[in-house]
Amino acid sequence: MTAALASGVQGRHARIIADLMERDRLLTRYGLLLLALFPIALLLQPIDPRLLAGGVDPWVKPAKFLLSLGLFALTTAWLTGYIAPDARSTPMLRANRLLIVGAATFELIYICLQAALGQESHFNRGTPVHAALYALMGIGATLLVAAMLPIALQLLRRPAAGLRPIFVFAVAAGLVLTFVLGGGLGLYMGAQTSHAVGIEGQGLPLFGWNRLGGDLRVAHFLGIHAQQAIPLLGLLVRDLDGRTGWTLLIGGIALYVAITLASFAQALSVLPALAM
Structure with missing residues (x-):
């Protein structure tokens, strides 16, 4: 009974992933990669004895952002699937996918680098370099949410049949x-x-x-x-x-x-x- 239940759960998960891949292969792979890295950030928390200001473990923020951006990418992939199949690969949406992956990757690299150095990533303007990188991270975060607008526009123009x-x-x-x-x-x-x-x-x-x-x-x-x-x-x-x-x-x-x-x-x- 337990084996049958486990098999059924695995089958549902496989179908969901297959559906996501059909909707948006790049964002699905990217989202799954970030979720796969999330446990690593969790495991580093009890290992690293350092604490940031306020007594916060430096790997808390990387874990949060890996989970959040992973779910963001997968949700975007799923919602893209509501656009008509032949309208999902326009130059605008192809560039949009690359924008999402690029902006999220830059943000995660900086957050993880700062965690490894035992330094704050957010609100850290202590040096000109930190101030510039923090500003760039803010620009990247803005571009991430701005990437939702082309998807919304294409959806309104060309929704999938039957919606x-x-x-x-x-x-x-x-x-x-x-x-x-x-x-x-x-x-x-x-x-x-x-x-x-x-x-x-x-x-x-x-x-x-x-x-x-x-x-x-x-x-x-x-x-x-x-x-x-x-x-x-x-x-x-x-x-x-x-x-x-x-x-x-x-x-x-x-x-x-x-x-x-x-x-x-x-x-x-x-x-x-x-x-x-």
Whole structure:
């Protein structure tokens, strides 16, 4: 029974990967590579005795970014599959894929290099070189979310056959909001001296969000994950009758934007997202 269950799970995983490869081979391979490297960053944490400012292990950030960018690449590959097959290989989208891989790779190399040196990668402007590399990393992060716009545009122009208009709109809206919210809030955060607002300490488990004061990462997190949240909402409402489905979708998008902006305002007010 256990062997049959394991075989069934492996079969489902294989089908998902095969589907992803058909949708976007480059981004799927890249995302899987980053997820394969993620455990290495986890294993380095108990081995490396050094700590950064605030008592944070230097390999925490590489682990977070390998996981986050791996999921980002795989989600982008999946959503690209909603574009008509013959419209996925336009010069614009081919260049877009290379942009995503290049920007993410630069960011990861710098983050991992700084971890190996026992130095901060983010908000590190201590020398002209660090300031320049941090600025370049910010540009790369902006390009990553900006890469969602050509995908949204091509999806609206040439959706795959059989997709309901409400779902196409939801996917495109999620991609646009990833740029607007994730990119905009990320740019604001990157221009500060820290992600924390006010007193910093006692980070939330797993996420590390500040529980003593405000934390700009919460709103940025919500903005970036509009890439998954809004298409999922579209999936939930796509089979409802026209007016009901569209009302729930637009209302859900408005609520998501409101929650994201409210968490940003909360951080600026020096209030923790989750109190002790």
